[in-house]
Structure formats: structure tokens, C-alpha cells
Amino acid sequence: MDIQEVLTLADNLIFASTGKHLDHLQKAILEGTLQGQTYTKIAEDIHSSEGHIRDLGSEIWRIFSKEFGETVNKSNFRAILEKANFYNYSSAIGRDYVTVNNVNICSEVRGAQAQQRGQDRVCLDWGDAPEILTFYGRQEEENCLTEWMIKKCYRLITLLGISGVGKTSLALHCVEPIKSEFHTIIYRSLRFCPSLEEILTHCLEVFSESSIIPPTLDAKLTQLFKYLRQYRCLIILDDVQMLFAPQELAGCYQAGYENYRLFFKQIAEVSHQSCLMLLSSEKPREVAELELEHDTIFSLVLGSLGQASKQILRDQKLRDETEWNELIKRYEGHPLGLKLTAALIQEFFGGCVSEFLQCSPPILCEPLQFRLYQQLERLTTLEMKIINTLAHEDQPLNLSAINHNIQLSYPEFLKGLQSLNLRLFLKKFEQNNIKLFTLDPLLRHFLKHTISSE
Template sequence: MDIAEVLTLADELIFAKTGKHLDYVQEAILRGTLQDTTYTQIAQEVYSSPSHVRNVGSQLWKILSKELKKDITKTNFRAVLEKGIVYNYQSTIVENITGENVTVNKNLNICREKVRSPKTPQNPQPTAKQPHIDLDDAPEISTFFDRTSQLTTLENWILASRTRLITILGLAGSGKSAIALQLIPQIQHQFDCIIWRSLRNSPPLSALQTDLIKFCRGGAPVPAPEEMATTGGLPLQYLRSYRCLIVLDDVQTIFSSQQLAGNYKQSYENYGTFFKQIAESCHNSCIVLLSWEKPREIAALEGGDKNCQTLQLNGLGESAREIFTEKGLAESEKWSELIDIYRGNPLWLNTVAAAIQDLFSGNISDFLSYDSLVLGDLEYLLHQHFQRLSDSEKQVMSWLANQNKPVEISKKPALLELSPSDFLKAVESLRRRSLIEKVHSCDRTLFAVQRAIAEYVKTHIL
């Protein structure tokens, strides 16, 4: 019996007893035991503590002992297999803990052949298990544009670097949800549970965590509130026992308006503690935040630490031309100019392309002939961002929108009624909102505002 058969057998036995498949830690314990590795070594592999791995192992051996009617421990598990003990059970229908009837194949024949290392190429790896997935809260995405490099970055962070907390940051319509949905099928077999939740209605942290725990437990009752409180909310054992991918969308809704970016609404400050705990604690899971603005904890956590990363999602390049093809726009030689003006934002380009087709019969030259940039329905989209700004940010945006070229911020502009400290805080906050761009020129760092955003500012803020 090779390691693939051992894992398949163990998975069936665990499922018969608990109604759940082998989780990531249990599988690592079985693999490690067959390779004579210690709990400490296994813990390092799964980014967990030795004590947690030891506790999971103890429960695992108890279940296997009961099901195989043989006293099994980490010490003797391999020897039991190598002795060639034969168990012959018939396929049986059993009721698992969730109340479901499941068929478990108990025709088992353990041969005397020594268990092979999983590194031996003679035998295939076990068939990937289907994860438990809930994407009910995810938006429906009909079109996905080329984001190959960003998808590769996210996949490397999650699978290779084991990053625990990832923020995908960008303006409304930039494609944050689309890239997350595109990523899930590529990595789903590496997880036990995948869940997508939107924070659009600003749920209290306790409600969100109760929902997440219930999902991890397969609908079983959640722990008592006092148990939740002692662990800061979502007990880490769930993120350790199960390899979970949790996507939290619309994170900006838990932040206050008219304040600097990333400041939580009253009574929502515990989200910051939660995010910090996710990044700093040992576990096997990954939480992905989709937001217009960066939580204030993230900047401090991500400095060179692979456990916390941020992907700034900028606009599309030439792949955005698909939008104009679909909308039937003429003058393809001017498509690149439109992409540049609206910085490749997919939603913005769709909105503008629809207006050009409707008002100008698809003629881009007529659209661009106006003295000022036509925003149309983009005004509503941008208004959602600008109603969140503090007074100091509005002052800085007004100043930047009137500059003809990127500018330095080494000195505070004299015309702004802000202290140097407040000026720099406002610039940093606007960067965290993706409303201003950083431009590198030789050895200098300059800042600028996108043309469409500048037009909005001149119309609505000045």
C-alpha cells in the first residue's frame, strides 16, 4: 500500500466517523508519519504550532484506532501497515455526524510491501478532494480581461509563500471581484473550504465570525459567545484545522466617511484587531480583502512580511480594446487614447463606450471634440469615492487637480491651509484610496491625478 492508498483509506474512515474529509493538518500528519518526521517538523510544514499538530494527531489516531479495531499511535502506525494486517469489510452505508447516509468502502487489503515515500514517482498522488465552497455573496462576472501577471502574483503569494492576509486594492470598477473569482478555480483544490462574504451591509464582526465558523463546521452549532471572546472572535483552530480561503468584499463599508482612509466606524474597530490576528498568528488559511481603501493596520503589517501583502489593481492595458469591440466603436486607432484617459478601468471604459455609441454613433472623435472631458455616468461612480474624503483630502485633491504636470510634495504648498503634517497625512490617505498616482522621474517621486478624476474635482469640489 503506497501513500496515496493510505490517504484514501484514512479519508474514508475519517469521513465515516465525522462527516468531514481529511483536513490539511491531518493529511500532513499522515504523510509525515510515513516519512518518520516529528510533530515539530510537520508543524513547520503547515505553519502551525507543535502543540496544535500534536492535539490533531491524538484525535486522528483515536478515530483510526476505533475504525480499524487496532490500537494505533504515531509511533506504531507505519509498523501496523508493514505487518500486512488484513481487514476485509464490505461497503457499508453509515450515518455520519451531520445526519447524512454515506457509503464507505471498507474493502481494505494492507499488503506487506513497505510504504513508499511520496517523492517516489511510481505512484500518482491522491485525487484532489472537492472543497466546500460558498460563493453566494460573490457578484456575477460575465467578462474577464487579461490579468495574467496579477493572477500569477496572487497564486504565488497564496500557494508558495503561504501569505495569510492579502488586500486587493482599487477604485470601483477596477476588477477586484473579477480577479478574485478568476483566481478561485485555479487554486480551489488546495483548500478545504472557500467562502465569499460581502461586507456591503457592514455586519458586526461577531456576526461575520459566527457565519464563518458555521460554514467551517458544516452547519454545526457555533461555540458559545464566551469561547469566541477568549480567542478574539474567529477561533484560530478553525483556520489551522482547515485550510480556508475567505474572501471579504466591500471592506471599505466598515470605514468612516469624512475621515482619513482606513479609519473604522465606531464599534467596528475590532475588525482591525481581527485582521492583525490573521496576519500574525500561525495557521494554514488565507483571507483576501477587496477594498477601495487600505485598512490602516495593513501598511504596518506588510513591510517586507510575506504574511501580509497588498496588490494594487491598476487599469487594463491593450486588453481593454475588447470592450470597444463589443460596444461596436469605430476609429480603432483612437482606442488607446481612450484607455489612457480613463486609465484602463474596465467599468469606466464600459460606461464611456456605451455613451459614445449611444450619443455619437460610436464616433470617438466627436466625443473627444468637447473642450472638457465628458464624464456622464462616471460622475456618480466618482461621487461614491469623493463623499468619503476628509476636508484636508479635498484641499489636496483640488490643488493636485489644477497642476499641469506631476508635482513633488517635499514642501507643503503655501496656498493650502494645512499644517505640513496634515498635508502629508492627506497625501498618504489619498494614495491608500487609489485617488492619486505616484510617478517616478529620475531620482524623484512625483504625484498626479488621473485626468477623469481631475475633471470631476474641478467640477464638484473647486
């Protein structure tokens, strides 16, 4: 039997017993065992701790021992496979059972029952998560997040985008079909700035209702990481940008919230099998730094919804479909912007897109303006100088051209530019090996046609 045949059999055995298929770590342990690798080598290859890999291995051998009817361990696994009598194994893989040592393992019936038991064990705590009634597009982004969480087992994922672009909708929609891959899933919003101790307490209460919650922050962190190693968990923290101080450069925490920086850093650096997903309109500085050092951390920036935006307009029963591309372009495929604008067009223009597009200057509805105002209110004076310069330029500018109008020292100027980049306000291009910069188109539209006219 080759490795793939062994993995197929193992997957049937695990599924029949637990209702879950082999995950990334279990496959790595089995492949490494068949190749004669030590636990140390296996752990190194998949960026995990040796102790955690040993624990997972013990669980695999326990399941196999039960199904084979004899003791199975890392040392004798290959020998047991070689001496086992696999009747018509290869032809049985496509059926509803696999025969192992004259015992039929009915993967469909037993597996369905075990899967139901497994699903019952998944603990879902959505907290104050919004209900997702409609969802548009984002298939590529969803596939990317799923691969990062399930196949690559990344420890820290940051989902970024300006307000209203659909971060929360994507995260919750993405998790729904893969929730059985996790032991526990927790969602919490940080919009009202809970302390790290409050968040940890909530998580620990979900993980084990019967356990006593430790009184100190250090002890809570220790207990949390124990669960993150023992179980595969997903924690989603939304509105992370609310932890940062307004009128300060991007990523500067409010007083009393600095320990979140250490928590995110620990999530990235400490070995465990779980995932923390951060949703934010502002990239934490420590995430930007950690991405340079660790391959278990990745960020995804949400941009235009693209052609999937047309379904929003279709749902609102707008007319003049030939003009829809222009409307989508004007609002940069921003989901909330298009939903609000489509409702406005329906209410005041009878659904006629061409009539709406004739308005000058272009209209931004009040709810969208309010969201953009909120983001601008967080900026420093330095950042406002830079974006006001970029807002009135039709073409992207290089660094010298931008700073020519501002007249700052380059260290100060670059500090403001880096901050705007963390806030996702900038769009970058390269031309003849020279970096060019402009504003996010929706923000530029807002600054140029709304604020400047006030």
C-alpha cells in the same frame, strides 16, 4: 530514491486516498522528515505552529499506513521506504498506476473517484456574491493571488483598487479553478456594515451547522480560529472601506466597528492554515503596519487593465480601432469606466470612437461620475485641499511645491498625504532621488474637467 521521487509517490498516494494533491504544508513535512528535521524545525521554516504541523503529520502517516498495509510514522517513514519493494517505480510514474509492495495504486481511476468525493466535501458559501458573466485580462494578477493562497499560504491578502476597477471580479474568478484546495470558501460583502459578531456567526454556521454558536465575541473568535487551524479555509470580505468613517482620515473605523481592526490583526499573527482576503478601495491602517512585521501578509493594488481593455471595446462592437489606445489611455484602462463609455459611444455616436474623442471637455458618463463623487464625499477638508492643488497641475510635484499652495504645517500636511495614499488617490514617482506626486489620472480628469466646470 531521492526526495523528488518520494514526493511524487506520496502525491499519488494522497491523491488516490483523498482526491487532492499534496499541498505546501504536506510537502514541507515530508521533505523535513526525509532530511531528519524535527517538527519544531519544520514549523519554524514554514512559519506555522508545531502543534498544527504535528496534526498534519499524523494525518499523512494515517493515509500512508492504510495504503502500505503497516503502521507508518515519522520515525520509521524513511526505513519503510528503504525496505519497500518498489517494482519499476520510476517507469511507473508516467502510467495510470504506481506499484507499492505489490499493490497497484491506480492514480487515475481511484484518484478521480476520490477527487469527486473531495469536491463534494468542499463547502462553498458565496452569500451575496455577484455573478461574473465576463472577465477580461488580469492573468498576471490572478497568478500572483493563486501563488499567495496556494503555494505560500499567506494568512491575510488585501486586494485594493478604486471603485469599479474589478476587485470582486478578479477575486471570484481567481478562486474558481482552485476551490478544491480549500475545505470551505465563504464570501461576504460588508457594504451594509454588519458587525464583526454577525460576520463570525455567519462563518461559524457555515463551518458546522450542528455546532452551538457561542454567545460572546471572544468565544466566537476562539471557535473560528479552531476551524481555521483544523481546515484550510478561504474567507473573502468585500467592501471593507464601508467600515471606515466618512470625513475622517483613511482607515478610521466607524464607532462600534473598531473590533474589526483586532480581528484582522489576529488573522495575521495567530498560526493557522487558512486565508482571509480583504477587498477594499481604502487600505486599512493595520494592514499597512502589519506588512512591515509579517511575511504572511501582502497587498495587491489593481491598476489599468491595459491591452485587455480592447476586448471590452470589441464586445461593444466599437469602430475606429486605431483610436482605441487613445480611449483606453483617457480612461486609464478602468474596466467599468470603459464598459460604460463604450455603451454610451454605441448609443449616441453610432460606435464611432473618433467622433467621441473630439468632444471637449472629455466626457465621463454619469454612473462613473457618481462612483467618484461617492469616494470624494468621504474625504476630509485637509485632503480636499491637497487633491484640488494636484488636480490643476499638469506635472507631478514634490512635497514642498504641493504644500506651498496649501500653507499647512508639515505634520498636518503629511497626515493628509498619508491618508490620500491609503485611499489609493495618489501616484508616486521618483526623479533624481526626489519623490514626486500626482493624482490617480481618472480622478484628476474628473476633478479638472467635471467638478471645476460646475
